[in-house]
Amino acid sequence: MLEIKNLHVGLEEEDKQILKGVNLTVETGKVHAIMGPNGSGKSTLSYVLSGKDGYEVTDGSAELEGVDILDMEPEERAAAGLFLAFQYPVEIPGVGNMTFLRTAVNAQRKARGEEELSAAEFLKVVREKAKSLKIDADMLKRPVNVGFSGGEKKRNEILQMAMLEPKMCILDETDSGLDVDAMKLVAEGVNALRDAGRSFLVITHYQRLLDHIKPDVVHIMADGKIVKTGGPELALEVENNGYADILAEVA
Amino acid sequence: MAALDDVQVKEGVDQETVDAVQSVGGKYKYGFETDIEIEYAPKGLNEDIVRLISEKNKEPEWMLEWRLAAYRRWLQMEEPDWAMVDYPEIDFQDQYYYARPKSMAEKPKSLDDVDPKLLETYAKLGIPLKEQALLAGVEAPEGDRRVAVDAVFDSVSVGTTFKDELAKAGVIFCSISEAIQDHPELVKKYLGSVVPQSDNYYATLNSAVFSDGSFVYIPEGTKCPMELSTYFRINAENTGQFERTLIIAEKGAYVSYLEGCTAPQRDIAQLHAAVVELVLLEDAEIKYSTVQNWFPGDEEGKGGIYNFVTKRADCRGDRSKVMWTQVETGSAVTWKYPSCILRGDDSQGEFYSIAIANNMQQADTGTKMIHLGKNTKSRIVSKGISAGKAQNTYRGLVSMHPKAQNARNYTQCDSLLIGDKCGAHTVPYIEVKNNSARVEHEATTSKVDDEQLFYCRQRGMDEEEAVALVVNGFCKDVLQALPMEFAMEAQALVAISLEGSVG
Numbered sequence: 001m002l003e004i005k006n007l008h009v010g011l012e013e014e015d016k017q018i019l020k021g022v023n024l025t026v027e028t029g030k031v032h033a034i035m036g037p038n039g040s041g042k043s044t045l046s047y048v049l050s051g052k053d054g055y056e057v058t059d060g061s062a063e064l065e066g067v068d069i070l071d072m073e074p075e076e077r078a079a080a081g082l083f084l085a086f087q088y089p090v091e092i093p094g095v096g097n098m099t100f101l102r103t104a105v106n107a108q109r110k111a112r113g114e115e116e117l118s119a120a121e122f123l124k125v126v127r128e129k130a131k132s133l134k135i136d137a138d139m140l141k142r143p144v145n146v147g148f149s150g151g152e153k154k155r156n157e158i159l160q161m162a163m164l165e166p167k168m169c170i171l172d173e174t175d176s177g178l179d180v181d182a183m184k185l186v187a188e189g190v191n192a193l194r195d196a197g198r199s200f201l202v203i204t205h206y207q208r209l210l211d212h213i214k215p216d217v218v219h220i221m222a223d224g225k226i227v228k229t230g231g232p233e234l235a236l237e238v239e240n241n242g243y244a245d246i247l248a249e250v251a
Numbered sequence: 252m253a254a255l256d257d258v259q260v261k262e263g264v265d266q267e268t269v270d271a272v273q274s275v276g277g278k279y280k281y282g283f284e285t286d287i288e289i290e291y292a293p294k295g296l297n298e299d300i301v302r303l304i305s306e307k308n309k310e311p312e313w314m315l316e317w318r319l320a321a322y323r324r325w326l327q328m329e330e331p332d333w334a335m336v337d338y339p340e341i342d343f344q345d346q347y348y349y350a351r352p353k354s355m356a357e358k359p360k361s362l363d364d365v366d367p368k369l370l371e372t373y374a375k376l377g378i379p380l381k382e383q384a385l386l387a388g389v390e391a392p393e394g395d396r397r398v399a400v401d402a403v404f405d406s407v408s409v410g411t412t413f414k415d416e417l418a419k420a421g422v423i424f425c426s427i428s429e430a431i432q433d434h435p436e437l438v439k440k441y442l443g444s445v446v447p448q449s450d451n452y453y454a455t456l457n458s459a460v461f462s463d464g465s466f467v468y469i470p471e472g473t474k475c476p477m478e479l480s481t482y483f484r485i486n487a488e489n490t491g492q493f494e495r496t497l498i499i500a501e502k503g504a505y506v507s508y509l510e511g512c513t514a515p516q517r518d519i520a521q522l523h524a525a526v527v528e529l530v531l532l533e534d535a536e537i538k539y540s541t542v543q544n545w546f547p548g549d550e551e552g553k554g555g556i557y558n559f560v561t562k563r564a565d566c567r568g569d570r571s572k573v574m575w576t577q578v579e580t581g582s583a584v585t586w587k588y589p590s591c592i593l594r595g596d597d598s599q600g601e602f603y604s605i606a607i608a609n610n611m612q613q614a615d616t617g618t619k620m621i622h623l624g625k626n627t628k629s630r631i632v633s634k635g636i637s638a639g640k641a642q643n644t645y646r647g648l649v650s651m652h653p654k655a656q657n658a659r660n661y662t663q664c665d666s667l668l669i670g671d672k673c674g675a676h677t678v679p680y681i682e683v684k685n686n687s688a689r690v691e692h693e694a695t696t697s698k699v700d701d702e703q704l705f706y707c708r709q710r711g712m713d714e715e716e717a718v719a720l721v722v723n724g725f726c727k728d729v730l731q732a733l734p735m736e737f738a739m740e741a742q743a744l745v746a747i748s749l750e751g752s753v754g
Contacts, residue, residue, distance in 0.1 A: 050709050051708075051709075052705050053701065053705070073708070073713070073714075074705060074708040074709050075708045075709075075711050075712055075713050075714075077709075078708070078709055078710060078711040079711055083709075084709050086706065086709075089706070090700075090702050090703050090705075090706035091703075092703055092706070092707075092720070092721060092724055093724055093725070094723070094724030094725055094726070094727035094728075095720055095721070095723070095724035095727075099720075100707075100710075100720070103712060103716065103720055104707070104710035104711050104712060105711075107710075107711040107712045107713070107716060108710075108711035111711065143724065160710060164710065164711070
């Protein structure tokens with residue numbers, strides 16, 4: 001599904017390398033987790049993959065289903081099936097959540113040459129999906145993320161994911177700012193979307209999210225590289241001993 | 252006949268060319284020109300021109316005198332220069348002050364007699380000049396609201412729809428030139444009573460040379476049975492459009508009035524100096540909505556309409572209420588301050604505005620709320636959007652007079668910048684002459700945020716769609732104040748006006 005080879009990325013504005021040769025393959029239908037200390041380059045990886053401005057790829061490649069995505073516009077990557085659940089979902093005052101969702105869904109359908117969803121069809125689907133995420137009608141009407149609590153924002157991200165039905169989902173620190181109950185709800189939402197045709201890359205600092213979203217593969221990232229890869233037990237090791245031991249071991 | 256055929260062939264060719272040009276590079280949808288024979292008054296401005304306009308409109312002597320007084324006054328006035336707009340000096344002698352399609356020399360008796368080319372023009376602009384529902388003898392289906400239209404083409408009114416049906420309700424809706432002939436007592440009483448002849452340079456010029464416009468009279472206790480609208484179209488070259496609108500709402504009357512404007516795409520700037528007067532007696536209510544989409548000039552700032560407009564409502568009666576809503580997307584230069592004189596006790600004035608300036612456009616617009624009566628209330632919501640190299644200024648006055656006990660005003664002024672070469676300016680004037688008055692002013696300036704755009708694009712929208720969405724969100728408070736049909740149009744217009752503003 002996603003194949004990253006020797007990816008080197010620096011900041012556009014200043015002379016600073018952040019990713020220093022990332023190699024990563026996420027197979028179709030699998031859930032991979034990336035863990036790592038602050039500043040290791042986890043979020044940068046998610047931004048570079050989704051096409052945010054401000055980064056410069058100096059070497060390497062990233063392919064989604066065999067197609068190089070690094071030269072694509074962000075919306076083209078989205079239409080190709082890449083989705084990023086933001087660590088800090090953005091507020092858009094005055095734009096209703098529903099309007100936003102519908103514009104996004106139809107923009108992607110249009111880009112893929114599919115017919116746009118009618119208002120009625122759309123409403124039916126969105127209500128169904130919102131219900132399972134405990135998102136009420138009021139939240140659908142309110143402006144995008146404005147005045148939402150941390151938990152509401154993250155649930156809203158998952159709702160967008162459910163509506164857009166991407167192939168490759170990147171979750172950037174989706175657990176940050178969530179209490180246990182909210183995290184469970186979000187994890188349930190994600191688990192409901194797990195599917196043989198859909199892959200996940202779950203970026204997290206802590207192991208606790210992985211109790212709820214069980215990964216197939218866990219990677220440890222440090223100083224812009226994947227330094228260790230293992231099964232779910234690797235996350236537990238981090239939980240018990242912290243990153244220091246692992247980093248010392250690979251150094 | 253042969254000659255006529257030639258003309259028709261040529262017209263066909265022209266139209267194709269125009270369409271082709273539009274589909275290739277034209278972003279301004281209404282930039283086409285109607286190929287029609289036009290009768291001009293001689294170029295320039297003097298007393299004879301004023302006399303000629305009056306004569307063309309078959310006006311009584313008192314009207315001519317009124318015009319001449321305005322003209323003489325205008326000669327002694329100077330063009331104002333306090334607004335934040337910069338444009339080459341206007342040569343007032345290098346303009347035509349009167350242009351009318353030849354086919355309109357004899358006023359058509361009904362819409363059926365109007366030159367098909369003119370009807371075609373309006374059809375192309377999406378303005379229905381046919382009373383289809385009425386002609387078919389059936390009631391319009393529910394939800395399909397009918398709108399009566401007065402269509403003004405260059406200097407003359409082409410026709411007014413639903414006149415008879417409105418007359419049944421006692422509503423007078425006609426061109427101002429007809430009103431001067433048919434309802435002189437009303438015109439004499441109210442014309443210039445809100446915007447005096449001597450008010451300002453452009454209003455005085457308008458008083459001297461206005462050629463047509465709309466007239467509305469809503470009798471006591473009457474709710475106008477449909478929305479009224481005027482559609483202004485400038486077609487002739489080097490011609491100024493000077494229209495005059497007068498709306499009178501008697502005690503307890505209500506009307507919602509819409510105004511739309513477009514002009515062909517030309518590289519020489521054209522002048523538009525209009526005056527709108529609204530008179531509200533006790534408990535009357537007027538909603539006045541404008542979607543202004545004059546040609547804005549090209550990307551280098553060549554051409555476009557200079558829009559110098561004086562609009563004012565006089566809430567004479569107690570508890571009267573006026574609401575101005577404007578969406579200003581066009582014009583090279585906009586100079587416009589729809590105002591409310593809150594004279595009656597408990598009267599209310601509201602002003603909702605979206606002003607978009609892209610490329611080289613300049614807008615200096617806002618409102619004046621003059622609180623004279625007790626417990627008067629006003630509300631101002633202004634959304635200015637600047638893109639390209641445009642300059643956008645909000646200029647507003649809130650004045651609380653000594654007798655305006657417990658008067659209140661709330662002002663919210665938001666500016667949005669797209670890119671880093673444009674400017675937004677807010678110039679609020681506040682005068683408070685009594686201690687019981689309350690004035691609140693909030694102002695914000697923000698940039699279209701890269702994070703917001705990236706968020707939208709990650710969800711699949713392209714950059715322009717993303718900007719349009721964010722900007723429409725920014726304007727929501729104002730868009731909501733527009734009548735439904737207008738709101739949809741305005742929303743689309745916001746997106747079109749900002750095309751090419753990012754990237």
